[in-house]
Amino acid sequence: MAADNTGNGKDFVTLVDHSTGNSHDLPLMGGTTGPKVIDVRKLYAETGHFTYDPGFTSTGSCESEITYIDGDAGILLHRGYRIEDLAEHCSFLEVCYLLLRGELPKPDEKREFEQTITYHTMVHEQLMNFYRGFRRDAHPMAIMVGVVGALSSFYHDSTDINDPHQRMIASHRLIAKMPTIASMAYKYSVGQPFIYPRNDLSYAEDFLHMTFSVPPEEYKISPTVARAMDRIFILHADHEQNASTSTVRIAGSSGANPFACIAAGISCLWGPAHGGANEAVLNMLNEIGHKDNIPKFLAKAKDKEDPFRLMGFGHRVYKNVDPRAKVLKKSADEVLAELGVDDPLLELAQELERIAREDEYFIERKLFPNVDFYSGIILKAIGFPTSMFTVLFALARTVGWVAQWNEMITDPSQRIGRPRQLYTGHTERSYVPIDQR
Numbered sequence: 001m002a003a004d005n006t007g008n009g010k011d012f013v014t015l016v017d018h019s020t021g022n023s024h025d026l027p028l029m030g031g032t033t034g035p036k037v038i039d040v041r042k043l044y045a046e047t048g049h050f051t052y053d054p055g056f057t058s059t060g061s062c063e064s065e066i067t068y069i070d071g072d073a074g075i076l077l078h079r080g081y082r083i084e085d086l087a088e089h090c091s092f093l094e095v096c097y098l099l100l101r102g103e104l105p106k107p108d109e110k111r112e113f114e115q116t117i118t119y120h121t122m123v124h125e126q127l128m129n130f131y132r133g134f135r136r137d138a139h140p141m142a143i144m145v146g147v148v149g150a151l152s153s154f155y156h157d158s159t160d161i162n163d164p165h166q167r168m169i170a171s172h173r174l175i176a177k178m179p180t181i182a183s184m185a186y187k188y189s190v191g192q193p194f195i196y197p198r199n200d201l202s203y204a205e206d207f208l209h210m211t212f213s214v215p216p217e218e219y220k221i222s223p224t225v226a227r228a229m230d231r232i233f234i235l236h237a238d239h240e241q242n243a244s245t246s247t248v249r250i251a252g253s254s255g256a257n258p259f260a261c262i263a264a265g266i267s268c269l270w271g272p273a274h275g276g277a278n279e280a281v282l283n284m285l286n287e288i289g290h291k292d293n294i295p296k297f298l299a300k301a302k303d304k305e306d307p308f309r310l311m312g313f314g315h316r317v318y319k320n321v322d323p324r325a326k327v328l329k330k331s332a333d334e335v336l337a338e339l340g341v342d343d344p345l346l347e348l349a350q351e352l353e354r355i356a357r358e359d360e361y362f363i364e365r366k367l368f369p370n371v372d373f374y375s376g377i378i379l380k381a382i383g384f385p386t387s388m389f390t391v392l393f394a395l396a397r398t399v400g401w402v403a404q405w406n407e408m409i410t411d412p413s414q415r416i417g418r419p420r421q422l423y424t425g426h427t428e429r430s431y432v433p434i435d436q437r
């Protein structure tokens with residue numbers, strides 16, 4: 001994996017420092033597609049200056065071969081394949097294989113990977129004790145952070161990050177056990193007994209079984225619902241260097257074990273500006289209540305004095321419709337029709353999107369629906385409470401996190417992540433004893 005530094009000898013930019021009159025040539029690095037990057041690794045040594053980029057809007061943190069987003073065109077590629085094609089033709093475990101290994105699996109590779117994941121779905125029986133330490137009304141994301149972090153105390157044999165075999169085992173364990181852990185978080189919140197995984201079910205079917213079956217009665221799995229669940233997992237699998245993936249990478253850069261890194265990613269994803277937005281969208285739609293109230297809420301979203309934002313709208317990278325939102329919008333119609341669910345919130349969401357996309361404020365800022373805008377409508381129709389929506393996002397994103405974590409560890413140019421700052425506090429001053437303050 002090496003960025004193309006060759007070219008016609010013009011692959012550099014010249015920085016003229018007018019404060020000193022010096023000029024500095026900085027290498028321009030190109031990838032296989034997308035914007036080039038200015039290599040500033042020697043900037044401080046040569047100029048004594050740092051770059052300054054709160055929120056990292058113009059900063060590349062790493063080289064990666066996993067996911068590429070063209071925000072202006074609304075294109076999302078995983079290892080070069082369009083998300084629309086993967087969502088249409090693949091299973092989630094095929095996409096997991098693609099993200100981890102770099103290629104879509106051949107039939108025998110697919111079968112072997114599915115079996116490997118299937119045979120890692122059980123969790124240590126003592127892990128159940130962790131749940132009983134939480135209040136029954138604990139947010140399931142709080143449980144996920146705690147329980148996933150605790151996995152490192154059960155799986156010592158896959159915490160040596162320098163051993164490729166142990167990294168692979170840990171990656172498989174995390175992908176396989178997240179549905180079990182997530183379903184247990186739901187069961188605990190509703191006071192029902194945990195349901196063990198079944199090896200005869202697919203990944204999505206097994207998750208639905210563990211979540212909605214009860215000892216007296218198995219959950220009847222609708223093929224349409226299972227396919228929709230699997231597709232939702234695909235659409236949430238990975239997304240370049242988003243906040244939670246960057247959190248996992250920086251945690252991993254210190255040498256922390258994979259379970260601790262994924263727990264850090266879950267914590268970051270919980271925020272309403274990130275993965276917590278799918279839960280916030282449903283809460284927002286319920287608060288809007290009726291399409292007659294849409295203008296009032298759009299006015300709030302545009303009011304700089306009002307912290308309210310239109311949840312499920314806008315994106316740091318997409319300045320066009322999020323391609324995942326397009327697939328989810330179509331899937332919402334299909335799933336609700338199949339389930340015979342007539343949810344007025346779907347119609348309200350569609351009307352909200354229509355009005356917002358005709359509004360100058362949203363047009364000027366290129367604010368479009370993102371992955372979180374329609375996902376909750378489908379999850380609600382399947383039967384999940386809104387508090388579980390971000391848990392499902394974390395379940396699906398685990399494969400992206402572990403793929404990016406593995407890539408970071410094997411990248412020779414990666415070092416511990418340690419940004420600098422623009423200091424604006426006090427310069428040195430003398431200590432003042434308390435009786436003189």
Ligand code: SDX
Nearest residue numbers: 239242273274275277301309310311312313314315316365
């Ligand atoms: C995810 O990074 C990823 O890839 C994330 C994700 C993934 O798969 O990992 O795609 C998943 O997190 C999707 C985003 C989910 N979050 C939401 O839906 C929450 C609502 N969206 C906003 O909070 C916001 O759009 C962000 C956080 C998503 C993006 O924020 P940015 O890039 O920092 O943009 P910004 O806040 O600088 O906004 C630019 C302008 C501002 O107005 P001005 O100061 O220029 O006048 O747009 C406005 C913002 O006020 N704006 C919004 C808005 N989003 C941006 N105004 C109203 N409602 C919104 N939703």
